[in-house]
Amino acid sequence: MSRTKSPSHRANYSTRKLISQYFAQRMPQDGWDSMTGCVGFTFRPGGYADSFGERSILPAGTATMFRLQYDLEADSAGKSNLHIPVLGIKGRDLPTGDVRYDEHNSCVRVDLSRRPRAGSRGRVIDPDRNPSLLETALRIERACQRAAGQRRKLPNAVTFPRVLLGFTKVQLPVYQDTKGLRVLAAKRLGIPVQRLGSNGEILLDKLLRETWEQSILLPSDPRNWTGTYLVDSAICPHSQNFFRIYEDFSELLGEPAFNPARLVQFEQFANPANEVFREVRLGDNPDLNQRLADETITQMTGLMRKHLGDQVGNFSDEDILDGITEASLPLIAWSNLLPKLRAKLTVYANECCTDADLKQAARHPADALWVRNVCRVQVVRRQSTHLSNNVPYHSIEACVSIPQQAHDLVMSEVARNMAC
Numbered sequence: 001m002s003r004t005k006s007p008s009h010r011a012n013y014s015t016r017k018l019i020s021q022y023f024a025q026r027m028p029q030d031g032w033d034s035m036t037g038c039v040g041f042t043f044r045p046g047g048y049a050d051s052f053g054e055r056s057i058l059p060a061g062t063a064t065m066f067r068l069q070y071d072l073e074a075d076s077a078g079k080s081n082l083h084i085p086v087l088g089i090k091g092r093d094l095p096t097g098d099v100r101y102d103e104h105n106s107c108v109r110v111d112l113s114r115r116p117r118a119g120s121r122g123r124v125i126d127p128d129r130n131p132s133l134l135e136t137a138l139r140i141e142r143a144c145q146r147a148a149g150q151r152r153k154l155p156n157a158v159t160f161p162r163v164l165l166g167f168t169k170v171q172l173p174v175y176q177d178t179k180g181l182r183v184l185a186a187k188r189l190g191i192p193v194q195r196l197g198s199n200g201e202i203l204l205d206k207l208l209r210e211t212w213e214q215s216i217l218l219p220s221d222p223r224n225w226t227g228t229y230l231v232d233s234a235i236c237p238h239s240q241n242f243f244r245i246y247e248d249f250s251e252l253l254g255e256p257a258f259n260p261a262r263l264v265q266f267e268q269f270a271n272p273a274n275e276v277f278r279e280v281r282l283g284d285n286p287d288l289n290q291r292l293a294d295e296t297i298t299q300m301t302g303l304m305r306k307h308l309g310d311q312v313g314n315f316s317d318e319d320i321l322d323g324i325t326e327a328s329l330p331l332i333a334w335s336n337l338l339p340k341l342r343a344k345l346t347v348y349a350n351e352c353c354t355d356a357d358l359k360q361a362a363r364h365p366a367d368a369l370w371v372r373n374v375c376r377v378q379v380v381r382r383q384s385t386h387l388s389n390n391v392p393y394h395s396i397e398a399c400v401s402i403p404q405q406a407h408d409l410v411m412s413e414v415a416r417n418m419a420c
Helices: 015-025 027-037 131-149 179-191 202-213 273-279 294-314 316-323 335-343 346-352 355-363 406-418
Strands: 038-044 058-061 064-069 071-074 081-084 084-089 097-101 109-110 163-168 229-232 244-248 253-255 371-375 378-382 384-389
Touching: 015 131, 027 081, 027 131, 038 131, 038 371, 064 131, 084 097, 084 131, 109 131, 131 346, 131 378, 179 202, 273 294, 273 316, 294 316, 316 335, 335 355, 346 371, 355 371
Parallel strands: none
Antiparallel strands: 038 064, 038 378, 058 244, 064 084, 071 081, 084 109, 097 384, 163 229, 163 244, 253 371
16 A cells, blocks of 8 residues: 555545544553554455445455554553554455455554654654555544443454455356355345255245346446356355456445534525426426436426516525425525535545435434445454454454365375475
């Protein structure tokens, strides 16, 4: 991962605010012991971006996992010092159809316990050259402190992105009753996997086959940009004819954030859309999904402006159209309000939330803003440091199961090298 930023990207950040947030989040020494068991994780799509808005399915190795943990180390005088290592780890696709994250191959290795400084090198974050790294680390640390402060039991498993295998049509695997398929079928029904088959083997076979067919992302699916058929690796283990390995982050996206509508004053106006519908003879509840003539739309926007009277100057053409499509809701001048709301957001929240998210937050200021295109932070209990997809946060031996065929190949290669 590059440690430099383009000038246009750096301009979006306020280094002073990031440094202020850093000092505001520093934990007093009496809280160190409670944090040593916490480990925080999140993912970024790669490059300088935080948002998964363009694509939630990425080739394996594209996204970067960021891991933050707390380590207490004693110096030569016996005094305890807190270190907060932050690692950036890219996934590595395996021939077995899995993705592995190995800390020994990290592309980023810094220490958040050391004060960020401009022009720094090594393990000290440079907030001028890589402000997004500092903001990501602070976001993970804030989630860890919040989880520790709630004194709740932390899980010991990390939820990784779903691994998808890309196949051409002629290479699609055939249906097979696997453990992963049964787990997926039980999840969709909302029942324990042990209860599958309680209604008979015939219905179970039908359910499993339907689950298999529905689990394949066709090339025509809006989320599938790959041009191949995407199959969950959990339902077809040990496949070898796949074209490429992908990671699906859709189940990890979405995080609540502070609602900026609580800080911004704005007006809501009575919406005259229902009266306009009656005037153009569309009825009280017209189906706006049907195709309307351009003349009808022009007539409705003109009548909307006429009903608004002196207040019409507050609304753009897009605001008027929003009022027509949301006739049951008050009219809001979104063209003026949305920039004010975005000015109150952090850089990552600004990049990862949509206008629809902000509109929902403005209509419900008591609720949190839902940032839908950011990968949420997971806080787990530390046990080890090696990770592989869809497995607990345990040692590497417990994480990666090597198929017998691959094991035999490895052992034969070791024997050959020893003979040489």
